[in-house]
Amino acid sequence: MSSRPLPELPHEAVHLFHDDETGLRAVIAIHSTALGPAIGGCRVQRYASETAATQDALRLSEAMTWKNALAGLPFGGGKAVILWPEHGVADRTRLFEAFGRCVHSLGGRFVTAEDAGSGVADMQAAARSTSHVAGLPRRADGVGGDPSPWTARGVFAAMQAAVAERDDRALAGMTVGVQGLGHVGMALAALLHRTGARLLVADVDNGRVAEAVRRFDAEPVAADAIVTAPMDILAPCALGGAINPATVHKLQARLVCGAANNQLEHPGLAAELARRGILYAPDYLVNAGGIIAVCAEYGDGDLASVERAVEAIGPGLAALIRDAEAKGETPARLADHLARTRVADGWSRRRAA
Structure with missing residues (x-):
């Protein structure tokens, strides 16, 4: 192993979003764009506080940086979390449309997809507001869908x-x-x-x-x-x-x-x-494997390349x-x-x- 010291990598940005109309409260953490736009799923769950949600987004976005780098993907690391309220929301579709607007406001520095608590239908709703989203319904060539x-x-x-x-x-x-x-x-x-x-x-x-x-x-x-x-x-x-x-x-x-x-x-x-x-x-x-599939979808990859990359995880x-x-x-x-x-x-x- 090289003895070259590697500096700690601080987060590039943390964005907090509130939308009173839909009840959306979200955090998007961008850890690194060194290798390309930050990409990471959108986790939806109940958090004790906005601070707890932010800490989760920070941890998860950093993990995405290392995951994408080790997989050889041309993307950096980011993560979104949505704080799900105790009483739920009146219209989930509108909430994810609002989330899509949050993603879009970052100008392509962050690309999202589904994660724990969110699914394909949620990403379809977000895609009405932004093109910086993957995990959409499977295409005819087999790429896309739930990763x-x-x-x-x-x-x-x-x-x-x-x-x-x-x-x-x-x-x-x-x-x-x-x-x-x-x-x-x-x-x-x-x-x-x-x-x-x-x-x-x-x-x-x-x-x-x-x-x-x-x-x-x-x-x-x-x-x-x-x-x-x-x-x-x-x-x-x-x-x-x-x-x-x-x-x-x-x-x-x-x-x-x-x-x-x-x-x-x-x-x-x-x-x-x-x-x-x-x-x-x-x-x-x-x-x-999931982010490999998501990146192939977002970057117009094909099914064969996804299969090869996922199967290579074992030998790697x-x-x-x-x-x-x-x-x-x-x-x-x-x-x-x-x-x-x-x-x-x-x-x-x-x-x-």
Whole structure:
């Protein structure tokens, strides 16, 4: 690994939007445009305060910078969050039209798509106000639509590669815990079920758990217990922070590989996992399938290029694991250095142009 020091990268901009007519309260954080316009989904959820929403947008937008850089995409990192009110909104379509106007006001520096809590119909509404949006209905060539199946495919490819690299065996017969059964988690569970993996599943929505039990013969586990349950592989697919100071010493899985962003509450936990002999697959490497598909849609890419890029996530993780072992590093630290180097090089090229 190069010893060149890499500076911390502050956010370029944070925008707060209020629209009294629709009830919209949103935050758009732009972390970096070194490699191109910032791109990231729009998360919709209830937050305790605007400060909490802003902090979430800051964390998520930074993760998008590293994700896009590591995936070799010509985009920077950004994220939008919408603070969903306790009482809901009168007209969801009008709210996302207003959100589209917020995105449009940034002049193309930020491109959005769906994320947790938002979907294709929401992006269609936003697209009435801006062209800087993806995740729209699938085109005739197969590109577009909900990107979450692509995220699941990338995580699955990474999991297969990590198991082969570490244990030289297949997923069949292994016990995999899927934490979070949203669009990505449920799609990942389906892929794992087809391989013959034994599934443990958890979600705060009991209906989703019941569906997974029925479809995949899965074993339900309490949402607050699955991270530390006995298993071979933990796949965090809910919100971030599954690995934290309270869980890191209780983890029984030997591999952590999932779709959630910011799975580690802080980066130093990767070293503690490694000390315990647990392989952590860097989240922003393995969960890049969705943003790969989104970028192809926004940039007029084709289905074959998306499939190739998503399937390359597995071999990419395998190479990272081998390189990290050879250098005495954790895969997380090496991935972080590679991503930061690419972003630093992008700024150098822009300054030289």
